[in-house]
Amino acid sequence: MSTTAVTHRVEVLGTPGERYEEILTPEALDFLGRLDQAFSTRRFDLLAERRRRAERLASGAALDFSRATPAVRADPGWRVAPAAPGLVDRRVEITGPPDRRMTINALNSGACVWMADFEDATSPTWRNIVGGQLNLLDAVERRIDFTTPEGKEYRLGENLATLVVRPRGWHLVEKHLVVDGRPLSASLVDFGLYFFHCAQRQIDAGHGPYFYLPKLENHYEARLWNDVFLLAQELLGIPRGTVRATVLIETITAAFEMEEILYELREHSAGLNAGRWDYLFSLIKNFAHRPDFVLPDRDRVTMTAPFLRAYTELLVRTCHRRGAHAIGGMAAQVPGKDAAADEAAFAKVRLDKEREAEDGFDGSWVAHPGLVPLCREVFDGVLGEHPHQVARTREDVEVTAAELLAVREAGGPPTDAGVRANIAVSLRYFDAWLRGQGAVALHGLMEDAATAEIARVQIWQWVRHGAVSRESVERLLDEELTALGAEYPWARVEDLREIFERTALARELPAFFTSDAYARHLVGRPGTPS
Numbered sequence: 001m002s003t004t005a006v007t008h009r010v011e012v013l014g015t016p017g018e019r020y021e022e023i024l025t026p027e028a029l030d031f032l033g034r035l036d037q038a039f040s041t042r043r044f045d046l047l048a049e050r051r052r053r054a055e056r057l058a059s060g061a062a063l064d065f066s067r068a069t070p071a072v073r074a075d076p077g078w079r080v081a082p083a084a085p086g087l088v089d090r091r092v093e094i095t096g097p098p099d100r101r102m103t104i105n106a107l108n109s110g111a112c113v114w115m116a117d118f119e120d121a122t123s124p125t126w127r128n129i130v131g132g133q134l135n136l137l138d139a140v141e142r143r144i145d146f147t148t149p150e151g152k153e154y155r156l157g158e159n160l161a162t163l164v165v166r167p168r169g170w171h172l173v174e175k176h177l178v179v180d181g182r183p184l185s186a187s188l189v190d191f192g193l194y195f196f197h198c199a200q201r202q203i204d205a206g207h208g209p210y211f212y213l214p215k216l217e218n219h220y221e222a223r224l225w226n227d228v229f230l231l232a233q234e235l236l237g238i239p240r241g242t243v244r245a246t247v248l249i250e251t252i253t254a255a256f257e258m259e260e261i262l263y264e265l266r267e268h269s270a271g272l273n274a275g276r277w278d279y280l281f282s283l284i285k286n287f288a289h290r291p292d293f294v295l296p297d298r299d300r301v302t303m304t305a306p307f308l309r310a311y312t313e314l315l316v317r318t319c320h321r322r323g324a325h326a327i328g329g330m331a332a333q334v335p336g337k338d339a340a341a342d343e344a345a346f347a348k349v350r351l352d353k354e355r356e357a358e359d360g361f362d363g364s365w366v367a368h369p370g371l372v373p374l375c376r377e378v379f380d381g382v383l384g385e386h387p388h389q390v391a392r393t394r395e396d397v398e399v400t401a402a403e404l405l406a407v408r409e410a411g412g413p414p415t416d417a418g419v420r421a422n423i424a425v426s427l428r429y430f431d432a433w434l435r436g437q438g439a440v441a442l443h444g445l446m447e448d449a450a451t452a453e454i455a456r457v458q459i460w461q462w463v464r465h466g467a468v469s470r471e472s473v474e475r476l477l478d479e480e481l482t483a484l485g486a487e488y489p490w491a492r493v494e495d496l497r498e499i500f501e502r503t504a505l506a507r508e509l510p511a512f513f514t515s516d517a518y519a520r521h522l523v524g525r526p527g528t529p530s
C-alpha cells in the first residue's frame, strides 16, 4: 500500500485509480474525518456491547422484548416520517453491487427502487469501493455509460428506479482510509462519500439521500445512525429530515427491537426490510451452542417455517402500526440458461412473493432483472392502484418471544448432500469474493456474503453438536478444494482452506467471515485486487 494523499486527518492508503480524485477530494475526506471524530468512540462502545451480549446469550441468557422500553412500544401516538419522493411505491426493489454495467441495468430494470449494495453483494476491494462511488455519482448525474469489449452499449433510459444505497455494516472497517493509523468505519466511509457527493444532487433531482441500513443489532445502533444523519445534514446545510433510511431486520436481537429501531429513526425512517438470510445467520450464530437450535439443510429451511413466519408477521405489524413501509426479502432463485430450471425457479419466487404480498408487505426484493415483472405482477394483484398497503395494520398479529425462537420445530439432522453443499458454496463464494465479486449464481441460486455466512456457520454448528464429524467435514473440504482447483487453476486454494478452517472449524465461532478474511486475504496482499 502506498500513501497517496494526506488531507485533514484522513490519510488515503489505497492505490490511486482513474478518476479516484473526483471522489477522494480534500473536502470529502474532511467530511469523513468529522464523522469519524464525532462517532468512532460510540461505534467502538456499541461493538463491545455486541460482544458482551453474544457472550450473555452463549452462556444461556434469555432473549426477550426489552424491559427498558415498554413506553415506546405501548405509545400508540408516534409515527415515522411520511414516505419521501420516489419511496411511496416500492412494490419491486432490485438489489446488486454498484458495478458499472449492473448500475445501468438495475436503474433501467423497471423496478421502483434499486438498492446499490456495498454490503452483502460487494467484495470490499478498494477498487469496488471507490469505483462504486464513482458509478453512483455518474448515475446521479445521469452521465453513466458503458461499452463492452464486443461493442454492446449501455445507457440510462427514461424511467429509472429510485436509488437507495446500502453502506457496509458497523462491524467493518475500510483499511485504505485511516486516521492516526486507525482504519475508518466502513459504514461511515460508504455513507459519507455518497452523502457528500450525491445528497444535494439527489435533492435537486427531486429525490433525496436514501439508505438501507444493514445488520443492526439493537436500537442504540439505530440511534447512532440517526445522529450520523443529523450531523451530516447539518455539516452540508441539508434540511433536517431529508435523509430516509430503511433498516434491515436481519439479526435475531433486532427482531426484538423493531418498534424501538423505528422510533429512534422516526424522523428519517422509511420502514423495515426482512433480511431473511442474515437473520438466519444471526439466529444460528447466536444460539450455536444450543442443540435445540440446530437447523436442517439450508434448502429445507423456508420462509413458511413458523419461527420465520412469526418474524415476518411481526415486521409487517410493527411497520404498519407506525405508518412505515414493510419490505419483503430475497428469494434466492435466479434465472439462468435452462428453461425447465427457470420455470421451477420462477414458480418458487412467485409463491414467496405471493405470501409476502398477502401478509401485508408493501413490496419486495429481487436479485435479477428477469424477476422484476414477476414481483410487480404479484404485488399489482394485491395493491392494485394503491402504492402500498400500510393502512392494513394487521392488528390480528401477536407474536411472542417463544414463537420467534421456536427453531426446534424446523429441526431434523443435516443430510450428507446438505453438508457437502454448504462446504462447496462457502468455498466457491470465498473464491469469488477474493477475486472481487461479492455475489454469484451457483446452481441457480444467488449466493452472497449473507448466504455464505449461513453455509459456514451451519458447518460449525453441525460439528459442534455431532450432527456430522469433523473428520467427514475435513474429507469433504479436501475433495471440494481439489474439484475447485481443477476447475479454476487460478483459485487461491490454500487461502480458501484457511478462511474455511478459521470460520467453520475453529474452536470459537468467529462473528463474521468478512472481517477476518478482509484483513488477512482480501486487501494489502500481493496479487489481491486492489
Ligand SMILES: CC(=O)SCCNC(=O)CCNC(=O)[C@H](O)C(C)(C)COP(=O)(O)OP(=O)(O)OC[C@H]1O[C@@H](n2cnc3c(N)ncnc32)[C@H](O)[C@@H]1OP(=O)(O)O
Binding pocket: 094, 095, 096, 097, 101, 102, 103, 105, 106, 117, 120, 121, 277, 278, 330, 334, 335, 336, 366, 367, 368, 369, 439, 440, 441, 445, 446, 447, 448, 450, 451
Ligand atoms: C442476502 C442479500 O443481501 S440479497 C441482496 C444482495 N445480493 C444481491 O444484490 C445479488 C444481486 N444479483 C446479482 O448480483 C446477480 O444477479 C448474480 C451475480 C446473482 C447473477 O448475475 P449474472 O451471472 O450476471 O446473471 P445473468 O448472466 O443472468 O445476467 C443477465 C443480465 O442481467 C444483469 N443483472 C443480473 N443481475 C442483476 C442485478 N441484480 N442488477 C442489475 N443487473 C443485473 C447482468 O448484468 C446481465 O446483463 P447483460 O445482459 O447486459 O450483460
Ligand SMILES: O=CC(=O)O
Binding pocket: 120, 248, 250, 274, 275, 276, 277, 278, 279, 329, 330, 450
Ligand atoms: O440483506 C439481506 C439478507 O437477507 O441478509
Ligand SMILES: [Mg+2]
Binding pocket: 120, 214, 215, 248, 250, 275, 277, 278, 450
Ligand atoms: Mg443481509
